[in-house]
Amino acid sequence: MKRNEGERKSSWKQDPEGVKADILAVATSVFAESGFSGARIDEIIRRTKSSKRMIYYYFGDKSGLYAKVLEAAYARLRKGEGQLDLQALPPLDALAKLAAFTFDFHRENPEYIRLITIENIHHGKHLKQSETIPKLNSQIITGLEELCRRGIGEGTFREDVDPLELHWTISAFCVFNISNRATFSHLYGDDLFTDAGQERLRARLVSMVLDAVRAS
Template identity: 60%
Template sequence: MGEKDLELQKGIGRGGWKQDPAGVQSNILAVATSEFAANGLSGARMDEIAAKTRTSKRMIYYYFGDKNGLYRRVLEEAYRKVREGERHLDLEHLPPVEALRRLVEFTFDHHSSNPDFIRLVMIENIHHGAYIRQSELIGRLNAGAVEKLEAICQRGKEAGIFRDDVDPLELHWQISALSFFNVSNRATFSLIFGERLYSTAGQETLRQHVVTMVLRFAVKPGHAS
């Protein structure tokens, strides 16, 4: 085994210090997320990513194969984090209206606090979902998101609180759309119409109104939302 192969196997980082593989990969993914979000898949450079990590370009190729493989893993990690956040909400133990409220609030807050996630999704749409199509993991993760809404809607309908025709997939679309636009179009919207909605007070008002709109759509008239 050559010296370079041994270095790869042991995970020796820049400067000769030994790293744990999970820590190395986490560092690479964090840097790559920022680079891909800022520059897109075609504009991001592996040399630039490597220069900002605590390891070498060779280690990046060792763990992720190539730039496309790294980009795909960045997408997977971005979706994993948002779905993990949803899992920690413990929605199944909340009344259906409160569960839906909590999910909408979380989605709005997550997207607002993670503009890189929004940019990555926009970039993937430019590529017509090519890399999401390659990832079985992303499909499984997002199926779980709709399953959570299916469970909430089912409990709400059984309690006579939710409308019988509420569709969980449509509901997911609405929550995503309202929360996504707030970040994706901030630059153009604020330049054209001003920054009022992007002040602290403006964002809090929008958050409350997004929750109200979704609940009014799902909850039958006459039931508290």
């Protein structure tokens, strides 16, 4: 049931962080469904406990809201990676855990993939305007650099392993699995997108990545 303006004002004053979180959650769905150009602020308002005034107060404008949605999407992924405690594992085990987590995260968060696809359509316009996103995403490269140093140091990784290429490889596999599911399954069937098929692909990714870095 749609809240009236008085209820919205009360909610805004009593729980501003909750209101912002509600706006971001709904905006994520709307932008993922309709893209940046097709999304309407009025639709976000209709689905939330907020008002146009609140959205503009907290996020500035539609572009500002979209940038915060992107930041929140990247932050969820980076937070999940940070909770893996990879430093406590041998390098090969740590890399296997990271690859498997990345596959699962992308599979469980298709909205994240749609948002990234939309941002690529816009040539990274909103991403370039964010100071937060580059800092967030430097974390994964820093972590992989440390992981590669450990692996090379103990002799389990090849000496020419490149952390950025490693991140690209894992991301490419996981993004394609979701972004191209509709067309791929239409052309070739759904076998790879059943639970069993996804488990096989997950294991294939881990095996492929480990084979690529393992010292001979």
